[in-house]
Amino acid sequence: MMTPTELALRLYAVQGLALEAGRMALDYFGRQESLGVTMKGDQDWLTVADGAVEDFLRRKLALIFPTDTIIGEEGGGEASDAVWIIDPIDGTSNFARGDRNWCISIGFLLNRVPTIGIVFAPAFEELYVAQRGQGATMNGKPITVSGGDDIRRAYVELGWSTRIPAERYVDLVARGFAAGSSMKRAASGALGLCHVANGRTDAYAELHINAWDVAAGIVIAGEAGASISDFFAGEGIAKGNAILCCTPALARQLGEITGIAVTAR
Ligand code: LIP
Numbered sequence: 001m002m003t004p005t006e007l008a009l010r011l012y013a014v015q016g017l018a019l020e021a022g023r024m025a026l027d028y029f030g031r032q033e034s035l036g037v038t039m040k041g042d043q044d045w046l047t048v049a050d051g052a053v054e055d056f057l058r059r060k061l062a063l064i065f066p067t068d069t070i071i072g073e074e075g076g077g078e079a080s081d082a083v084w085i086i087d088p089i090d091g092t093s094n095f096a097r098g099d100r101n102w103c104i105s106i107g108f109l110l111n112r113v114p115t116i117g118i119v120f121a122p123a124f125e126e127l128y129v130a131q132r133g134q135g136a137t138m139n140g141k142p143i144t145v146s147g148g149d150d151i152r153r154a155y156v157e158l159g160w161s162t163r164i165p166a167e168r169y170v171d172l173v174a175r176g177f178a179a180g181s182s183m184k185r186a187a188s189g190a191l192g193l194c195h196v197a198n199g200r201t202d203a204y205a206e207l208h209i210n211a212w213d214v215a216a217g218i219v220i221a222g223e224a225g226a227s228i229s230d231f232f233a234g235e236g237i238a239k240g241n242a243i244l245c246c247t248p249a250l251a252r253q254l255g256e257i258t259g260i261a262v263t264a265r
Pocket of ligand 1: 045087089160161162190209213
């Protein structure tokens with residue numbers, strides 16, 4: 001059993017690490033010519049900053065919390081009852097092109113339950129923080145999802161990657177427009193979930209996404225009042241899963257449109 005103090009220590013320590021990692025990433029972001037951009041696959045971007053920031057977070061987390069395990073996008077890792085799931089740069093395709101929509105994402109799962117979420121978007125100076133049962137904040141102020149309840153006024157973000165056949169994505173976009181919703185893609189799942197949490201959008205959906213993109217955002221959006229599909233069911237940690245995160249009032253309709261099961265809170 002982890003005590004409330006041990007959890008509070010983790011929440012406090014990792015906010016500091018996220019800010020430090022953010023400054024490090026912002027320094028790289030400012031030197032676009034030396035990012036050493038490569039492709040891990042089609043439309044799957046990588047820069048030297050991803051590895052450097054992940055190494056920094058791993059070193060610090062292992063030092064402060066030696067019994068916890070770590071899973072990172074670049075270096076992988078093992079799950080355990082106390083596991084950090086980190087994405088050093090989420091939105092790397094934006095980062096590599098000088099677009100500010102990227103972030104550091106650090107999630108903590110206790111006994112497979114998403115418990116702590118920290119997302120820092122340094123180029124926007126926006127720090128999202130949440131702990132299970134304690135609400136969510138952005139830059140220290142409480143945040144909640146929008147009251148969006150009408151699909152014809154809904155603003156929906158749909159994530160995309162080459163992990164899913166383009167036809168399935170195009171079908172989903174067509175169904176969303178046919179229902180009357182407005183849609184966008186901004187290439188960072190972690191920030192996509194945070195934007196549901198602070199009401200900038202009414203929903204985020206993606207047909208397949210990885211645990212490191214959502215582990216933190218699921219806590220933040222959940223504590224802000226969102227209805228969220230059960231991403232960590234089955235092999236979600238190891239293999240990823242589909243995700244739907246939305247206002248409770250839109251859960252039924254968006255569940256039908258996306259085909260992703262979500263229970264309204
Ligand atoms: C990105 C995710 C996004 C997904 C992209 C990519 P990355 O993560 O945040 O939701 O649509 O394809 O996987 O590669 O920037 O860390």
